[in-house]
Amino acid sequence: EVVFAYVHSLIERMGTRSSGIEEEKDIFREHDESQYAKEMKEVDVEMSQFTELTTYLGYAILILVGHFRDICAHIFGKSRWSSLIKKKDKTRGIRAAPLFKSWENFYARRLYFRIGDVFNRPISSNPGARIKIIPRELDKETQTFYALKKEEEKECINLGSYNYLGFADNWLETCGDQVLSALKKWPIANGSSRAELGTTVEHTLLEKAIAKFIGKEDCIIFNMGYGTNATTIPALVGKNDLILSDALNHASIIAGCRASGAYVRSFKHNDALALEKALKEAIALGMPRTRRPWNKILVMIEGIYSMEGEICDLKNIAAITKKYKAYLYLDEAHSIGALGPTGRGVCEYANVSPNDVTILMGTFTKSFGGMGGYVAADKSIIQYLRSTCPGFLYHDAMSPLMCSQIFNATNVITNTSFGLDKIQALRTNSNFFRSELIKLGLHVYGNYDSPVIPVLLYNPTKIAAFSRECLKRGLAVVVVGFPATSLVKSRARFCISAAHSKQDLISALETIKEVANLIKIRYAVSPFG
Numbered sequence: 001e002v003v004f005a006y007v008h009s010l011i012e013r014m015g016t017r018s019s020g021i022e023e024e025k026d027i028f029r030e031h032d033e034s035q036y037a038k039e040m041k042e043v044d045v046e047m048s049q050f051t052e053l054t055t056y057l058g059y060a061i062l063i064l065v066g067h068f069r070d071i072c073a074h075i076f077g078k079s080r081w082s083s084l085i086k087k088k089d090k091t092r093g094i095r096a097a098p099l100f101k102s103w104e105n106f107y108a109r110r111l112y113f114r115i116g117d118v119f120n121r122p123i124s125s126n127p128g129a130r131i132k133i134i135p136r137e138l139d140k141e142t143q144t145f146y147a148l149k150k151e152e153e154k155e156c157i158n159l160g161s162y163n164y165l166g167f168a169d170n171w172l173e174t175c176g177d178q179v180l181s182a183l184k185k186w187p188i189a190n191g192s193s194r195a196e197l198g199t200t201v202e203h204t205l206l207e208k209a210i211a212k213f214i215g216k217e218d219c220i221i222f223n224m225g226y227g228t229n230a231t232t233i234p235a236l237v238g239k240n241d242l243i244l245s246d247a248l249n250h251a252s253i254i255a256g257c258r259a260s261g262a263y264v265r266s267f268k269h270n271d272a273l274a275l276e277k278a279l280k281e282a283i284a285l286g287m288p289r290t291r292r293p294w295n296k297i298l299v300m301i302e303g304i305y306s307m308e309g310e311i312c313d314l315k316n317i318a319a320i321t322k323k324y325k326a327y328l329y330l331d332e333a334h335s336i337g338a339l340g341p342t343g344r345g346v347c348e349y350a351n352v353s354p355n356d357v358t359i360l361m362g363t364f365t366k367s368f369g370g371m372g373g374y375v376a377a378d379k380s381i382i383q384y385l386r387s388t389c390p391g392f393l394y395h396d397a398m399s400p401l402m403c404s405q406i407f408n409a410t411n412v413i414t415n416t417s418f419g420l421d422k423i424q425a426l427r428t429n430s431n432f433f434r435s436e437l438i439k440l441g442l443h444v445y446g447n448y449d450s451p452v453i454p455v456l457l458y459n460p461t462k463i464a465a466f467s468r469e470c471l472k473r474g475l476a477v478v479v480v481g482f483p484a485t486s487l488v489k490s491r492a493r494f495c496i497s498a499a500h501s502k503q504d505l506i507s508a509l510e511t512i513k514e515v516a517n518l519i520k521i522r523y524a525v526s527p528f529g
Contacts, residue, residue, distance in 0.1 A: 045443040045444070045456065047443075047456075054459060055459045055488045056488065058461055062114075065110075066110030070106070115464035117138065117464070117468070118467035122147055124153050125155075127158060128166070128499055129501070130155060130157060130158055131160075131161065132154065133153060134148065135152055135154060156475055157474060157475050157508050157511075158497075160476050160478040161495060161497075164496075165337055165409075166422055166498040169499040175408040178407075179401055182404035183401055186400035190396070194397045195386070195393045195394075200397075202400040202403035202404055203397065203400070205407055207374075210374050211376055213410055213414060214345070215355075216354055216377055218378070218382035218383070219374050220382050220385050221372060221398055222373045222374065222375075222395065222398070224371070225333060225371070225373040227252075227373070227391050228372075228391060229361065231392075231395070232385065234259045234261070235388045236260075236329075236359070237296065240292075240294065240295045241262040241294060241297070242287075243257050243260070243265070244278050244298070245267075246300065246312075247266045247267065248269045248305055249300060249302060252331075253331060272317050275317060279299075282294060282297055301314075301329070302334070304335045304339070304451075305452075307493065308445050308452075308454060309445050310446045311349070314349075314350040327359070328357050328359070330357045330360050330361065331361050333365070333366065333373070337368060337413060338423075339450075340423075347360070359376075359377045360375070361375050362374055368406045369405060369406075371402055372398050372406070425498040426451055429451075429496045429498065430449065431449065433496055434446070434448060437453065437455060438524070440513050441523070441525035441526075442522060443455065443456035443524060453494040454493045455494065457479070457492060460481060460490060462490070463479045464479075466479060466521070467492070470512070474511070475511045479493075
């Protein structure tokens with residue numbers, strides 16, 4: 001099936017070629033910020049036919065070898081995976097039902113665990129510009145990783161953590177005194193949900209501060225970023241409602257859409273014209289079978305797409321939703337604090353009034369040095385969520401100490417020149433790093449000004465190779481593959497921080513250049529990498 005899929009796509013794209021050869025330039029050349037003045041500038045990349053063929057072939061070999069080993073395990077009754085060996089339950093005389101679907105089980109055993117060492121790496125320091133990684137060894141019998149001695153930990157330049165404004169590096173100087181003072185006053189946990197006995201003055205102060213910072217009437221905070229979307233969306237829409245969701249929205253949005261019971265349609269990623277076409281059809285045709293009009297239509301997008309590094313076309317999308325009287329839900333998990341002259345997110349960046357976006361959602365993980373999420377909207381919507389949203393009614397309340405951390409981080413961003421310097425440093429670092437990666441001949445996704453910078457690896461064998469080789473050279477990176485991405489677009493995702501020094505970034509670029517030459521991923525220089 002994989003080979004047939006490749007042949008089909010090859011026929012459709014016959015005659016296409018990768019972009020031309022770009023001359024390699026010195027990465028130490030002084031950075032010129034003026035070249036990023038164009039709004040929403042994005043570098044287009046195209047996978048060559050050779051790269052596509054070898055990527056599909058790599059997966060085909062892994063799958064064929066995996067099935068061959070499964071067959072041998074069934075025949076000979078020997079395998080390190082107990083699920084492959086036929087055993088009977090002594091109490092019932094029958095085999096217990098499998099917990100996972102066959103493909104999910106196969107993928108985990110034969111593909112994921114082959115490169116399991118590049119995921120879930122434990123750390124032993126704060127996740128700042130530099131981070132300490134604890135090495136692990138694999139027990140082949142139990143397929144479990146065991147951490148080695150702390151003395152063997154490895155210090156690396158950190159390009160994987162969400163530390164956009166660098167609060168992980170200077171926490172004691174910026175927020176430490178206030179949070180430690182809150183520790184003397186409040187417990188670590190309230191032992192209750194917000195709707196019962198979990199609300200403190202810290203929660204109230206934070207909600208007011210975020211609402212003011214965002215530019216909305218009111219705000220509600222949650223203890224978990226993923227849970228913010230997963231529990232808020234089902235409270236807002238339901239049966240006889242329509243959700244128009246960007247094709248590359250985050251898993252938390254997908255989970256919330258599925259749980260809502262609403263009818264869900266996706267539109268082409270970040271394409272305002274595709275959204276307008278979908279809205280026209282939805283309004284003209286109405287609900288399936290009955291053709292009655294939808295109760296409401298909710299458009300769901302993200303500020304910065306976490307796997308693409310792409311900034312949403314908010315200006316055009318907001319204008320279209322306003323034109324057709326649809327509601328707009330904007331997830332700013334990666335854009336709040338990171339975009340705009342004062343860090344107020346993609347609304348400020350795109351010069352769109354927050355009033356043109358019905359619901360502004362975001363998280364405190366990336367730019368505020370905290371955890372949890374928020375939803376900001378009109379007072380009537382927030383009051384409704386306080387009485388209907390499961391994440392508010394049933395989930396344990398955010399720790400008062402975390403509220404204090406986020407409140408003080410917001411104060412630093414809003415009311416100090418130091419906060420503005422952090423925002424500017426993040427933008428400068430992100431644009432410098434992105435431009436130099438492109439000069440190295442790598443396939444880079446996303447827009448300038450975005451701190452999320454994905455680099456395409458394509459081939460499944462290069463996922464582990466890139467991560468391992470970078471770690472050997474003192475560089476901590478995050479690599480991502482299927483199902484978080486499409487099958488043939490595995491990638492490394494770099495997250496830039498305001499705390500990175502110029503020397504940190506130059507050193508990281510030298511390492512990436514060395515590894516890119518070693519594993520052949522300079523696809524803009526040659527179709528063969």
